[in-house]
Amino acid sequence: MEAAASIGRRFLPAKSFFEQVGEMMLLTGRTIISAIRPPYPYGEEFIGQFLFALQLCWFPLLVSTVAICFGAPGLQAANVLNLFGALDRLGGFFVLAAIREIAPAVTAVVVAGVAGTAITADLGARKIREELDALQVLGVDPIKNLVVPRFLALMLITGLLDIYALIFGITGGILAELLYSQPLGGFFATLFSNASVTDLWGSVLKCTLFGAIISVVCCYKGMTASGGAAGVGRAVNQAVVISFMGVFAFNYVFTQTLLATNPELQTIR
Amino acid sequence: MNAWLEIPRGWLDSFGEIARFGSRVAGLVYSGRVLKFFGESLRQAGILILGSALIIWGLIFVLGLTCGIEGAYLFRAQGAPAYAGLFSAWCDLREVLPYAFGYMLSAKVGTGIVAELGAMRISDEIDALEVMGVQPVTFLCATRLLAAWITFPFMYLVGIGVMYFASYLAVVEQIGDVSSGGYLLIFWMFQNPLDLFYSLIKGMFMATAIVMVGCYYGYTASGGPVGVGTATAKSMVLNIVLVHIIGMLGTLVFWGANPRAPIGG
Numbered sequence: 001m002e003a004a005a006s007i008g009r010r011f012l013p014a015k016s017f018f019e020q021v022g023e024m025m026l027l028t029g030r031t032i033i034s035a036i037r038p039p040y041p042y043g044e045e046f047i048g049q050f051l052f053a054l055q056l057c058w059f060p061l062l063v064s065t066v067a068i069c070f071g072a073p074g075l076q077a078a079n080v081l082n083l084f085g086a087l088d089r090l091g092g093f094f095v096l097a098a099i100r101e102i103a104p105a106v107t108a109v110v111v112a113g114v115a116g117t118a119i120t121a122d123l124g125a126r127k128i129r130e131e132l133d134a135l136q137v138l139g140v141d142p143i144k145n146l147v148v149p150r151f152l153a154l155m156l157i158t159g160l161l162d163i164y165a166l167i168f169g170i171t172g173g174i175l176a177e178l179l180y181s182q183p184l185g186g187f188f189a190t191l192f193s194n195a196s197v198t199d200l201w202g203s204v205l206k207c208t209l210f211g212a213i214i215s216v217v218c219c220y221k222g223m224t225a226s227g228g229a230a231g232v233g234r235a236v237n238q239a240v241v242i243s244f245m246g247v248f249a250f251n252y253v254f255t256q257t258l259l260a261t262n263p264e265l266q267t268i269r
Numbered sequence: 270m271n272a273w274l275e276i277p278r279g280w281l282d283s284f285g286e287i288a289r290f291g292s293r294v295a296g297l298v299y300s301g302r303v304l305k306f307f308g309e310s311l312r313q314a315g316i317l318i319l320g321s322a323l324i325i326w327g328l329i330f331v332l333g334l335t336c337g338i339e340g341a342y343l344f345r346a347q348g349a350p351a352y353a354g355l356f357s358a359w360c361d362l363r364e365v366l367p368y369a370f371g372y373m374l375s376a377k378v379g380t381g382i383v384a385e386l387g388a389m390r391i392s393d394e395i396d397a398l399e400v401m402g403v404q405p406v407t408f409l410c411a412t413r414l415l416a417a418w419i420t421f422p423f424m425y426l427v428g429i430g431v432m433y434f435a436s437y438l439a440v441v442e443q444i445g446d447v448s449s450g451g452y453l454l455i456f457w458m459f460q461n462p463l464d465l466f467y468s469l470i471k472g473m474f475m476a477t478a479i480v481m482v483g484c485y486y487g488y489t490a491s492g493g494p495v496g497v498g499t500a501t502a503k504s505m506v507l508n509i510v511l512v513h514i515i516g517m518l519g520t521l522v523f524w525g526a527n528p529r530a531p532i533g534g
Contacts, residue, residue: 051272055272055273055275056275056276056506058273059274059276059277060276060506060509060510063510063513063514064509064510064513067513067514067516067517068368068513068516068517070517071364071516071517071518071519071520071521072364072365072368072516072520075520075521075524075525076359076363076364076520076524076528079524079528079530080355080359080528080530080532082528083528083530083532083533084532093343096339096343100339101335101339106513109372109509110509113375113376113505113506113508113509114276114502114505114506114509117380117501117502117505117506118499118502120498120502121495121498121499121501121502122498124498125494125495125498128494129494179525228388228494230384230385230388230497231494232384232494232495232497232498232501233380233383233384233385233387233388233497233498233500233501234384235498236380236384236498236501236502236505237376237377237380237381237384237501240376240380240505241324241373241376241377244328244372244373244376245324245327245328245331248328248331248332248335249331251331251335252331252334252335252338255335255338255339256338259338259342265342266342266345266346267346268346268347
């Protein structure tokens with residue numbers, strides 16, 4: 001009996017993990033239903049959250065994408081292409097690197113780290129000041145009025161910021177090309193001949209779904225924060241860790257599915 | 270217009286203070302004054318290992334899988350699937366591993382430090398330490414930095430193993446265009462111990478920056494429970510950007526002028 005209880009305690013973290021994942025799924029379902037079913041009181045909050053996320057994200061995202069695309073795919077790939085004397089092929093590589101992988105991943109990291117943490121801190125502070133309970137007593141549904149606008153706003157902004165990240169990612173590639181004092185004509189020629197519409201919509205769709213994951217995780221962690229001052233900080237910590245894991249695990253599944261189901265992406269033009 | 274420039278302005282405001290605070294903490298570690306609290310350092314190191322190691326390796330594993338499939342499909346398109354090891358080797362060791370390490374460190378360790386120290390600051394525990402004659406910066410921040418320096422190199426080296434295993438799994442077992450021997454031949458040919466050392470330096474610079482930023486924002490948190498949440502969010506923003514900038518500078522310095530590849534003369 002004693003031994004069984006100790007084994008049970010050992011699996012307690014796993015149990016709470018699965019419970020939390022289940023509750024996040026439930027929150028996702030409730031949010032989607034609540035977003036579709038009238039009335040729609042969340043318009044103003046939606047615009048507010050959208051602008052808030054945009055104001056927070058635009059600068060960190062700009063610096064991050066230029067830096068990572070200049071370093072990782074830019075310099076490293078230019079190094080190896082330079083050995084073969086085929087630096088113009090860097091543009092073709094950027095379709096794979098910047099459009100398919102790095103722009104969505106960096107957008108997700110920045111949105112989770114910047115807007116997601118802000119959302120968790122905001123909702124968590126409201127939770128421990130019992131404002132959420134007060135809203136419920138007043139007959140205001142916190143899911144419809146707080147979670148739905150954040151969910152929709154974060155989904156939309158992450159999808160749109162993907163395009164923004166992509167533009168600045170390619171700017172990083174251009175900087176790498178200029179570092180090797182190459183004319184840019186070859187870069188753009190291979191970039192545009194290799195880029196396909198499937199790649200672009202795949203990238204934007206992936207990023208939009210990243211936004212959904214981030215917003216659900218961050219709203220859930222904010223709304224279940226407990227334990228005073230330390231609790232809000234801990235909630236932000238857990239929210240960003242879970243978002244990262246969720247986003248990158250989903251990224252692997254999505255990339256594999258996209259590449260396996262669209263063989264035309266794999267031809268070099 | 271003010272709301273749009275809030276973040277860059279905040280960085281400009283606090284950059285000097287963070288640099289001063291960080292160098293003070295590093296000085297305390299370097300001068301050995303932190304050894305007075307060596308037991309606390311070891312305790313912090315234990316917390317880092319037990320609390321963060323698995324989740325960091327988890328993220329590294331997932332990114333290793335992604336690196337593997339991207340490389341396998343890229344070289345299948347080139348008609349040279351045997352060379353998937355080139356992409357994996359560079360993607361894993363040189364670029365993605367430091368970034369993955371930095372991301373998870375800033376998410377798990379950086380924000381964790383802010384939440385912990387911020388809560389101490391809010392509940393006046395840091396002032397209490399000072400009253401008791403314990404130097405709070407040494408006891409709270411320098412011990413954490415020392416713990417990070419003790420723990421993270423080993424965690425990073427194990428992470429390299431985890432990532433190599435994940436890429437191998439994706440390229441050889443999952444996609445299966447190349448035999449195990451063919452993959453490993455190219456994979457090991459395109460890296461050498463110096464690359465590993467450079468990559469480790471990159472990762473350690475990121476780790477140091479993240480711990481310093483975390484300590485700064487936690488130590489100077491104010492404004493009640495809400496303040497702790499805000500400070501945690503702020504530290505995360507700065508950490509992400511620092512990770513990317515350190516990664517770029519590392520690539521530029523270590524591999525910018527020398528590809529270190531066994532190609533050509």
